[in-house]
Amino acid sequence: MRIIRTSIFSLILLMNLNSAFAQGKQTTAIDTPTAFTIARGTYKFSFLAYDMGGVEFKTYLGLHDIVYLGVSLDVQHAIGKEEAKFNIPGAIGKLKITDGNEYLPISIAIGYDSFYIGNEGLEKNESNVLNEMIYGPFLVFTGSIYLFDSEQYLSVGIRTPTQPYYKPDNTSYFASLDIPLGEFFRFLLETERIYWNFRDNDDWLYNVGLKYNYFDQINFTVGVIFQEDERPNRVFRLEYHSQF
Numbered sequence: 374m375r376i377i378r379t380s381i382f383s384l385i386l387l388m389n390l391n392s393a394f395a396q397g398k399q400t401t402a403i404d405t406p407t408a409f410t411i412a413r414g415t416y417k418f419s420f421l422a423y424d425m426g427g428v429e430f431k432t433y434l435g436l437h438d439i440v441y442l443g444v445s446l447d448v449q450h451a452i453g454k455e456e457a458k459f460n461i462p463g464a465i466g467k468l469k470i471t472d473g474n475e476y477l478p479i480s481i482a483i484g485y486d487s488f489y490i491g492n493e494g495l496e497k498n499e500s501n502v503l504n505e506m507i508y509g510p511f512l513v514f515t516g517s518i519y520l521f522d523s524e525q526y527l528s529v530g531i532r533t534p535t536q537p538y539y540k541p542d543n544t545s546y547f548a549s550l551d552i553p554l555g556e557f558f559r560f561l562l563e564t565e566r567i568y569w570n571f572r573d574n575d576d577w578l579y580n581v582g583l584k585y586n587y588f589d590q591i592n593f594t595v596g597v598i599f600q601e602d603e604r605p606n607r608v609f610r611l612e613y614h615s616q617f
């Protein structure tokens with residue numbers, strides 16, 4: 374019986390330690406990037422489901438502690454009765470320029486990734502209906518702030534759409550706040566698609582989400598993306614993270 378009790382206690386302790394570790398730095402919040410990457414020799418799979426049966430698959434491979442590359446595939450109406458529509462897979466990647474120092478404790482990264490979720494992330498392409506997903510480069514800054522004796526991560530950045538069309542006038546800002554709640558949960562706040570000249574504020578997106586970390590390998594995120602006078606877009610993300 375002592376062995377059983379010891380084994381159960383060790384398992385609970387291991388779960389708590391792994392969960393605490395999983396509350397560390399995240400590569401994304403709900404729909405926006407942070408300045409953090411994944412470690413060398415690790416990989417990450419992401420499955421995202423959004424309104425109208427759409428799904429998005431992403432894979433990441435850590436080539437170094439400061440850089441990862443990956444592939445993104447979006448399928449509209451993958452779930453449900455409507456005919457599924459595949460978009461051309463796109464390349465994604467991120468390079469962390471700095472992880473900060475004692476004088477400027479801010480992480481900075483540049484990268485290339487898809488933009489928004491659902492219809493907001495599509496640009497109609499009459500010449501190629503399979504190439505409608507919006508992709509483009511981004512620059513992001515992430516720093517720590519402390520409130521109520523807890524460390525939170527604040528990210529701000531800017532990105533420009535280049536695929537399927539380069540539209541510099543649609544360059545937009547984004548910001549996110551990642552708040553750990555104990556060992557298992559994180560509360561996420563975002564705003565995105567704030568155009569560089571602050572026009573069309575009706576198109577700005579406001580996102581809220583809750584992430585549950587299960588060990589260091591698996592986490593679940595549920596979120597809602599709001600836009601003025603539009604129906605909210607409910608999203609669910611499942612991520613798996615491991616190493617070779």
